[in-house]
Amino acid sequence: MRHLIIAPWLLLAASGLSACASFSPDGGMTAVSDVTQRTIGKDVAFVRSADEAATVDAAVKPLLARSLTADAAVQVALLNNKGLQAAYNELALAETDLVADSLPPNPTFSISRISGNGASEVERQVVGDILALATLPARSEIARERFRQAQLRAALATLRLAAEVRRAWFAAVAANETVALLTDAKTTAESTAQLAKKLGETGAMNKLDQAREQVFYAEITTDLASIRQNAASSRERLARLMGLWGGDLGFRIPGKLPALPRRPLDQPSIEIAAVGHRVDLQIARMELVALAKSLDLTEATRFVTLLDIAGIDRRTRDPETTPFRERGFDVQFQIPIFDGGEVRVRQAAETYRQAVNRLTEKAINVRSEARDAYRTYRSTYDIASHYQREVLPLRQIITEEMQLRFSSMQVDVFALLTEARQRLTSLRGAIDAKRDFWLAQSDLQTAINGGGSEGTPSTPSATASAAQPAAGGAH
Template identity: 45%
Template sequence: MPLFSVTLRPIALAASVLFLAGCASFSQDGGFSSVQSLTKERIGQDVKWIKSEDDAASVANTIEPLLAKPLTVDDAVKIALLNNKGLQADYGELGIAEANLVQAGRIANPSFSFGRLRRGDDIEIDRSLMLPVMSLLTMPFASKIERRRFEQAQFRAAGDALTVADETRHAYFSAVAAQETVKYMEQVKVSAEAGAELARKMAAVGNWNKLEQAREQSFYADVTVQLARAAQTQVAEREKLTRLLGLWGKRTAFQLPDRLPDLPKAPEDIADVEVQAMQNRLDIMMAKRELSGLATSLGLTKTTRFINILDVGLMHNNYNQSPSRENGYSIQLEIPLFDWGSARVAKAEALYMQAVNRSAEMAITARSDVREAYARYRSSYDIARHYRDEIVPLKKRIFDEQMLRYNGMLIGVFTLLADARAQVVSVNGSIEALRDYWIADSALKMAQTGRSSSSISSKAGASAAASTD
């Protein structure tokens, strides 16, 4: 009887811890508020995790007025952040990470065994209740690890939102530029067609030789091909934008502005661009969390290198032919006879040092990314401004001067058309340069706050951390 009463105390203690562990529950928003704040701080846009029909209806009511008018780049980003299906799928990682966190805060269920053995006229009955004590002891460490992984999932979700925003801005500017190019090339085709027809008629009456007629006809043929290619590019860029916006059916008939936004008066002069990137980039922040999580995992591995399984149980035997009852308890643990856990510790240490060096590489890459993005941003601005202030006005001035000479009958119509062809090249170059500037502007914002495609995947780091448990 005294033995039975003594064994009840640790079991009662384990049962109380078991009860408290079972109280671990899910948060109301699944940790999405952190994703919202991280995204809002960096791009000033709201994100939403669609979990119900009411959420979907709310998103539909938000984007419908935006689609009823020509889209601005901010409107396009807003729609993508709310309606992009791939982004909504990425948010599911939050739910998985939170489920793992809650699971880490709950002790494994106790196990009960029952046995009945008949030996002639004797019947032996064994009953045991086993409690996983080791899980109780390591629960605080496991919960800390899963907490950090949950934080990593929040950073990844915010990073995915920033990536979608960057891709949407890129697709938006490319689609508007392609549309503008098509409209301009349609005007050029009309002029080239008129020139080719005029050359044909003049050659027919003997006022123009066949060589000059062939040149005008060749220009018209080239313009026709360029227009067809521009139309193909327009369809491809618009469809890319449509996919990012998550639109289908009638919603794909959204309108875009006729031309790209004007070039700003001056480029941004960003001081300490590398310092800002180190402080604000999500991939750098994620790397810090991963290192911390791996360090904790390493400590847990060292703690449990000898005792891997520790179960405490209550035993009760009863023989139906015997008036006595036998009570007691059992402890089951692994004996480190062959495996002393050194391999597990060595693996954890190797994973940690691997993560340290990868994080250092990520920081170097991030600094290089932001320097390169800023250099591209400044050069793109200079090129676009040069087209705007020098090349296009100069080509137009030449054409205007040639028009005066044509009106004075000093030059022929085909000399005037040749200058018009040169102006076509400069205008198309100006459209492309302005598009490249706005794309470079978006890439610079991404390099300062988000993560680049050259950065090491954080999911691989999370997998490495998971393998140390």
């Protein structure tokens, strides 16, 4: 039944239902804030007024006044990134859909008057969508499920931004550390090249050895220029993610990466943790629930749409007769010969089965991503720890021994410089290994909580090291 004259009790019922629908004071942000606090321990803010913007600015300025840690950079981005604010606007728009779907249909009143030859006819109709009113509870519940999905999508956008900022911060700090290392190496290489040139002029060094020293200086100069550009680009990416411009671009970040933790995290139930906490998996589950309710509603109303009824109230005045009043109704039947609603039901059922398959696929992928992220985390920790415990201490011993032998004139200055080049390669490898570990730790948290982006490299160093030249060449 699509249209029917609305009785007074029906109008009262509609008025009572409409009074229950309203907008929430926070626009649904409480759920987003709860998820963010529980997973990464950070604050979020939905800025919709000048006062709220001033509050956010007052919270961001002290963070930028100090050297930014990874956590501080994430907090600045969550408060200041305009793309994230646009995601929160999407949540606010989703709430408008919730309120709209929770309201009963507005009744339609129509009146017509026809007169001629002294006679007149007045017809009044009050028409309402009975089907929409009858299915209002079910549609409202589906709308609430959709709104909860929108809240989780906003939370997922928050987690994704936090993960991107954390990765950008580690990449930028690692680039700064490498710049400092290569700057010192360039100074040493320049002194060596000048010494080689002077020895060559006196005949104490042949052309081959001179060329070797000079090419090392040339290569280290090129490497330094490249890594400086990489450091500048990494810093700009971090600034973009934090939503900074103008005077705020003078923020400071550390010159060295944090030290490795004393021991790696132990995650024996990594798959269970991921399946239980992944926000994108929760969204897929809620999508399945909403589709199931939509399927039930489609099946329940498959035949109801085939019947239209409209009530009529007509009053006729004729000067030759006594005025009289007519009441009745108009019924139209649609004969379900070709379509009895099976198409809509089949579409709803197939959409539901599609969601089941996608949810199952996502659950399988989440488990795999969690296992892979933990294996990467452990391997990068072992590699970085190996550099710190074995490679660098041995390199230090070699350096000290070479200096002692040089002091006792057992080796010449060029043997000492050759060892310095090899030590430079080890130091750069240690920086890269430490960076890869911190990136892997970020990816591990993302694999558990959600927030990863499509196309994330399988190894944490894939993007961070792409712009960096090889360490020191084959000297």
